[in-house]
Amino acid sequence: MDKKDLILGKNALREAFAAEIRIQKIFISETLDKEDMKELLKLAHQHKVPILKVAKQKLDRLSRSNHQGVIGLNSAIPFYQSQNLVDNILFHGKNPALCVCDGITDVRNFGAIARSAEIFGLHGIVIPQKDSAPVNSESIKASSGALLSLPVCREKNLVHSIKQFKKMGLSILCASEKAEKNIRDLDLNKSIAIVLGSEGTGVSREVLNEADELAKIPQIGSIASLNVSVAAGIFFYEWMLQNQNELNERK
Missing domain, CATH: 3.30.1330.30 (Ribosomal protein L30/S12)
Structure with missing residues (x-):
């Protein structure tokens, strides 16, 4: 630090x-x-x-x-209110796409996730007040500066925020190795919050209980799982592929 x-x-x-x-x-x-x-x-x-x-x-x-x-x-950056951010996106006729980090405490992983979220066009990233990597010079460096432009929302109660997202029309997609469906098989062309959990325990049980869908990344090798920041990049890339029309309008 x-x-x-x-x-x-x-x-x-x-x-x-x-x-x-x-x-x-x-x-x-x-x-x-x-x-x-x-x-x-x-x-x-x-x-x-x-x-x-x-x-x-x-x-x-x-x-x-x-x-x-x-x-x-x-705090190196201003924090946004997640509901205000979603309201603003909906007001402009767009489908909100957020990344929710549940228990990701490693600064380098967090920075890399933010970098991928910005590159692939997500609207913001949501973190809990506790059990989260800090937003500081180290994480900003790891994000290659993405945290300076990507809206970051810090929430006191992540489960409550996710429930609010659902009321606002967002589908809650949790990344899970135990999921039956592959990310390629899901419809991501909609308002969505993509939830990523810690490498040790994954998405918390309380958050999983709010999930509309679970998805995994297909793999061929024998290693148990991908680094969470790598997995995030794959999820975000798949979202981008399915939302090309909207993303082209931003250019």
Whole structure:
């Protein structure tokens, strides 16, 4: 993590909020007195910035400077409200196409997924506030700058957001090795959210329960699975092939 992405101490964080600096999340030591943090917690709640309680040793690893038990992570980009983004796309007569990252914490994988999403024409990427790779200089570099132009939506409750997408007419497609259908066999020419899970556990059970369809990538070799960013590129490419008419109108 780049040190310039960090905001150290309570006073610095208060000043950052006052200056309207974008903050992605705040780490606080488990040993801090909650009463001492009352003002900062209120500011974080007002600005919808997640608070993560961690061991003091983790804060020490992030920075050797005096952090007072509190470290904020700078947000390198503005975050969008997913429902507003979808509404805007629908208003312009387009079928929204979103990538939803469920538990993808590796910065390089996240950056590569964003890069593919931008290249193949998706409208945005949705991540949870917790259990997600940070949007920082490292992930922006891994995305080759795609995260600077592709709208990113950060949601407190991913399942709730997916339910809202369904109400707005989006079909929820989850990538799963256990799926019976191949991605090539599905109709992707519609409003859609493509959900990708972590390499370790895949899409979470709660999100799978909201899926309209599951799909896998056909394979010939014996290796169990593809890297999630590679799989994402294949899913997005197939979506692009089925939506050429709309994509041609953007050019």
